[in-house]
Amino acid sequence: MVGLFAAGVVLLNPPILGLVGGTLFAWPALYLYLFVVWALVIAGVALISERGGGPPDERDRDNARR
């Protein structure tokens, strides 16, 4: 998760953002780039949090508490 955060910070901010410009198949490339990276970050978070909902021991502790 922290890795995704770091990757997101780097990829979705200047100066990396400055590398993308022009058009791709008539679509603005920056528009495509931002949404694709964004979706990838979300998919990553979803994969991690839905796989186990965090570390299993933590989840067990939560259940025990309830």
Place this chain on the structure above:
Amino acid sequence: MNQPTIIAVAIAYLLLLFAVAWLVEHSSGRLSRLTGSSLVYTLSLAVYCSSWTFNGGVGKAAQTGLDFLPIYLGPTLVFALGPILIRKILRISHANRITSIADLIGARFGKRASLAALVTVIAVVGLVPYIALQLKSISTGFLVLSGGGPVDTAGRSMFADGALWAAVVLTVFAMLFGSRSIRPGEHHPGMVVAIALESILKLVGLTAIGLFVGYGLFDGFGDLFTRAARIPEIRSIFESSGSHYGYSWISMTFLAALAIFCLPRQFQIMVVENVDERHLNRAQWLFPLYLLAINLFVLPIAIAGRMMLPTDTDPDSLVLSLPLATAHPFLALVAFLGGLSAAASMVVVETTALSLMICNDVVMPALLGVKRLGLAEKPDLTRLLLWIRRAAMIVIMALGYLYMSHNSAQFALVSIGLMSFVAVAQFAPAIIGGLYWRGATKAGAFAGISSGFLVWCYTLLLPSFARSGAFGMDFIADGPFGIALLKPYALFGLAGLDPVTHSAFWSMLVNAGAFVTVSLAARQSPMERARAAMFVDAVDSGEAAQIWRRTAQVPDLMSLAVRFVGREKAAAAFESFARTRGVDPATAVQADAETVLFYERLLAGVIGAASARVLVGAVVEEEPLGVDEMMRILDETSRVIEANRQLEEKSRALEAATAELREANARLQVLDQLKDDFVATVNHELRTPLASIRAFSEILRDHPDLPHAERLDFLRIVVTESERLTRLINQLLDLSKIEATGSMPAESAPVDLAAVAYESAAAMQQVFAERRVTLRTEVEADPAFVVGDHDRLVQVIINLLGNAAKFSPSVRGKAALRLRRIGEELELSVADNGHGIRAEDREVVFERFQQLGDTMRDKPQGAGLGLAISRRIVTQHGGRIWVEAADGGGAIFKIRLRAAPALQLSPAVAAAAAS
């Protein structure tokens, strides 16, 4: 479309929402279970998307392109940190019944009202523009829809002022949703479901417009972009790379990331209304996905608007103007309702959260502090609380309306919103520092937040007034009194940044700097340190309760809680609390520190931590931790440490005992092995003579014609072997007999050891002669009486002499038998000049079954029982037997027995001995 229709639709829509909320709170069926769903939680989080997203985002995109996106990228990134940051905030807030962001900061840095009040004031000042923005957006939308374009509102009558109507209607709804009743924990399930519903409508509205633009007005989005690219000024907006956004892009991402947990409405929904921590698992990706979905069509709509509408159209109302201009009034109505949803949800939640903060952290502590009012003694305060909150809502909305009507024309929606973001971002250093840094102090938080806020006022708020004409524009252009260095948009000459980035930079720098510096410089009180540990380590607060020594009567606390929470709820809460601690709620009278803490939290859930502390303090006898008390706690701690140490010691002792047991077990196994060996040896020893007796007997039977000499020879062998067999059997019998009789000798009569020595020596004379070993007998004490068994003592000495004969070298072997008196004891010794016995074996030879020498190589020269039997006999006589190294090599066995006292000898015996 005429105005009454629009108003009717809008009111009907809001009423529908309220009906849903009402149903959720009053039905017990499926509807009320909705609040327990992670999907509803996620959708309600989307209250983040206010009308700023709905209308302002498109406006921004139409002017500058993609830089509306950082506002949504920031939260996405923070949610990627959900398990670390958000979960921690959730846990701490639930554990301490925190109901607002001011509560959180106040609870972390001491439950004193001042800091929480400061936070509240900043939140109100910072968010009034944001609320104004929502009103402006609604009124603009209303005008666009009814009149076909934004008109100057100045000349119109009060009744035609859409913003005023919107403000009034929304205030009423906020009251209905957010302050209908007082509940512990401040959950508003109805409001949450209504917000979730509005979030769906927002998404549907914007997506519908997007699809309509893409496929209704153009031939797909490719076509839209292709045609847009032909217009140079539009092309320049979206085709350029992201580089020209520069610092403002970064600062907006940063601000949005902080805002997602610092905005009071986000805190309200994300933390206070959260009913199950596990919902976060789903929300941390579903919420960013919602943000992505709602922004997907913003750029296409904006571009289409730029292409198709006249250039003087207000960019913030593009979403409405576009369907209207293309004669789709129904679509425009959907878009209007979407915008209304966005604005309404934001305003309702924000005013609810702010009114909570104002009531709990500013008004109530102040009122409770005034003794003359006697509020702490009033029987029922729930109504008072409700009215304070409602009044606070009205004040907030009024401020918002005033700000809007004063300022509205000057700014686009986005820049107003960002101004609020910078204001609430001032809480972030104190929150993050408070959660992760033990050294953060109240003074530091106070200094950081207040200085950051002042910088914000100077660099953003004052200029916004200046631009609206409150004082001259030259304040911005030249700085106050013409001091260029203090220009609010270029402080200390820092030019080239847009106002928001500029303000964010300076205020956050000053804020974090002051927070850290003052925290490091100031000393923490013990109380502060305890609280810091509670937050940073998120320890179980039950332990922390011990730090405050507070006692009270349960009925007192109960009556206090009843006044604020209501009788039923208070009783139910205490009952469940008492049950978890195994106390009977009916009989509990004396409240300990933990119970007091429970009541304080129960109250904190309703009136905030600061007020709860004041109230409980009035009931509770609270003694500040004195030196004695501190020593007691220290003492207890050291006792725990001592107990711990003892426990460790015990476990070490246990380990040692286990090791001993293991050793004993190993010894047992060795003994077991020895016994097996012994049985094998005895078996062998018994069989050997038997086999030879049988063999020679058979020869004698089968060969009657053997020569006489040979026959005699064989018979002699048979006899010898039989004797040997008898001896062996006797020895075994002896051993078992001795072991069975215990410590007393079989007979106890006076025995003359000298006679025994002579008798034994005589008996062994033949053996020594055969081995050609000389035996010397020296008897120095004669007579030497002991009490015991004559035959057994003879057996011992014969055995020792037999060994001496056996182990002395043939021909030059010398053995000696001595008897002498040493004090009260008599010593018999048998020496030889054989190999001797190694020191480590000198004890072993007396054990049963033990024979020296390699049993594999040497034929065993006995059963290994002689010495074992001897030792038992000597022990039974109360004496001892041992072996030493003899002077000239070889071994010397010594026996010491107690001499019999003279009076024990009967005269007859004495006479016999003398004769």
